[in-house]
Amino acid sequence: MDAEVQRPWLAHYPEDIPKHIDYDEKTLQEYLREGAEREPNKTLLHFLGKEMTFSEVYESSLRFANSLRSLGVEQGDRVAIMLANTPQSVISYYGTLMAGAVVVQTNPLYVERELEHQMVDSGAKVIVCLDLVYPRVMNVLGKTKLEHVIVTHIKDYLPFPKNLIYPFIQKKNTGLKVDVKYGRTTHSFVQLLKSADNQEIPLEVNPKEDLALLQYTGGTTGVAKGVMLTHYNLVANTTQCIKWMHKLDHGNEVILCALPFFHVYGMTVGMNFAVMDRSKMVILPKFDTKQTLQAIEKQKVSIFPGAPTMYIGLINDPTVQKYNLSSIEVCISGSAPLPVEVQQRFEDLTGGKLSEGFGLTEASPVTHFNLMWGKRPSGSIGLPWPDTDVAILSAETGEPAEPGEVGELIIKGPQVMQGYWNRPEDTGATFHDGWLLTGDMGYMDEEGFFFIVDRKKDMIIAGGFNIYPREIEEVLFEHEAIQEAVAVGVPDPYRGETVKAFIVLKESMDVTEKELNDFCRERLSAYKVPRLFEFRKELPKTMVGKVLRRALLEEEKEKQKEKVTS
Structure with a gap:
């Protein structure tokens, strides 16, 4: 197969x-150590007015590593990080690696059933979490192998007087005031670091074989699996990203980190990029249009990795013209297709370049990207990155497809995962002769540019989040009134897609949309909850009884066309 790869994209x-x-x-942590040794006083991160240098982040990470060791964490153990983008998330990430442990990134939006599955599957020994999610963690603690909980607060790394004001703002916005009960197994992040030493822990690590990260994804199915990524996988993908941005002033860029670090995309093109490139990261705990516009102007942000929903939000903000966004040089768009009109409007607004790429968690995640300064065919995901081989397998023959012929996208490269954690059968089904089978259908044109025509089976991408219908359907089926349920992604002008559930009720049973909404919200993260419900007497099916999901999607597209033309 390797001999048949022509690589016209080069x-x-x-x-x-x-x-x-x-x-x-x-290892990833070696780049942080080198930055601290060579440019100790250079600013690595800015967080809502708080700045930390390379040496400060490095020393804090060492203290965190020693704290983990004092809690019994050994090389190869898993440590879960359930944090929003904060200095603590950077310190926890690199500190975990310095302790020789494996990072398990955990979405703070997870409800208890999702959190429990990930903790049980990964076998994590310690979890670092925000105070706001502490109650959820405690509710699942006894069902997992977690031995220690480390709790931190947003205010812990805010400058004065924001650190005093923030708890009141948090309570006003969330209605929550969490009382953390510290003790033998529940610890304060700040106090742990204060009491720990800052000595390096001697480790023997093989970057090509030893895991740095377990990143959970549904892959091409709805079962959340831990993607095993080594130090080498992540270093290679970040290096590819740095080399692709060839016109930048490396070492002097300012990267906006609004994409969550708990997502491998934000981790690679945001946090790891900044550390390895020795550039400054401007961290936002969540995406907010006003806060983002202010950060770009005040911090003179030059690199802005994001999802299309972020760029859509900014160009439609009524105050956008008040801000000077001319510092923007490149914007790296991923997680969902980028509409051409959004690209054009954002480039007109900033004078920078906004290009679309493609990737998947199993590839650390980036495999393709459009040129920032060069040809960018409309609708293309771009060219494969250096050392990344890509082929299209014909859907009909299973052999390499001709240019323009649609087939399955398969990938091989230094960024491709080792496999799925404790799932050898799933790993075997995802690889063929050393090639990663993406499940994405697409084609390559005569010049070597790639295009995606259909995504992984039934996956929904809403606001940059991957949503698997099966998980939603399983929750809906738990409701006593539901006989059949199917979830699909329908077009949404802001989120790209939104979740719609088609429901068939049991005879003589009844339920309202509000009741279903409340039911789902108790069992799913907010971004997975269906925004639309449609009740039907029956669902379209094949002769063997399989629901024709595609037929429902086609109906929705026709409805959209009718709305546009009417």
Whole structure:
């Protein structure tokens, strides 16, 4: 198969982008240590007015590593990080690696059933969480192997007087005031670091074989699986990203980190990029249009990785013209298709370049990207990154497809995962002769540009989040009134897609949309809850009784067309 890969895309590489890279066989934390040694006083992160230098982040990470060791964490153990973007999330990430442990990134939006599954599956020994999610963690603690909980607060790393004001703002916005009961197994993040030493822990790590991260994803099914990514996988993908941005002033850029670090995309093109490139990251705990516009102007942000919903939100903000966004040089768009009109409007607004790429968690995550300064065919996901081989397998023959022929996208490269955690059968089904089978249908044109025509089976992408219908359907089926349920992604002008559930009720049973909404919200993260419900007497099915999901999608598209033309 390797001999048949022609790589026509290499002809489009500018001279400054290497066709092959010699990747460092280093751990991720070595880059933080080198930054602290060579430029100790250089600012690494800015967080709502608080700044920390490379040496400060490095020392804090060492203290966190030693804290983990004092709690019994050994090399190879898993440590879960359930944090929004904060200095603590950076410190916890690199500190966990310095302790020789494996990071398990955990979405703070997870409800208890999702959290329990991930903790049980990963076997995490320690979890670091925000005070706001502490009650959820405690409710699942006894069902997992978690031995210790480390709790932190947003205010812990805010400058004065914001650190005093923030708890009142938090209570006003959330209605919550969480009382954390510290003790033998529940610890304060700040106090742990104060009492720990800052000595390096001697480790023997093989970057190509030893895991740095378990990143959970549904893959091509609805079962959340831990993607095993090594230090080498993540270093390679971040290096590819740095080399692709060939016109930047490396070491002096300012990266807006509004994409969550608990998502591998935000982790690679935001946090790891900043550390390895020795650039400054401007961290936002969540995406807010006003806060983002202010950050771009005040901090002179030059790199803005995001999802299309972020760019849509900014260009439609009524105050956007009041801000100077001219510092923007490049915007890296991923997680969902980027509408051409959004790209054009954002580039007109900032004068920078906004290009779309493609990736998946199993590839750390980026595999393709459009050129920032070069040809960008409309609708294309771009060219494969250096050392990334890509082929299209014909849906009809299973052989390599001709240019323009639609088939399954398969990938091989240094960023591709080792496999799924404790799931050898799933791993075997996802690889073929060393190639990662993406499940995405697409084609390559004559010049080597790639296009996606259909996504992984039935996956929904809403606001950049991957949502698997099966998980929603399983929750709906738990309701006593529901006989049949199917969830699909329908077009949404802001989120890209939104979740719609088609419901068939049991005879003589009844339920309202509000009741179903409340039912789902107790069992699913907010972004997975159906926004639309439609009750039907029956659902379209095949001869063997399988629901024709595609037929429902086609009906929705027809409805959209009728709305536009009426």
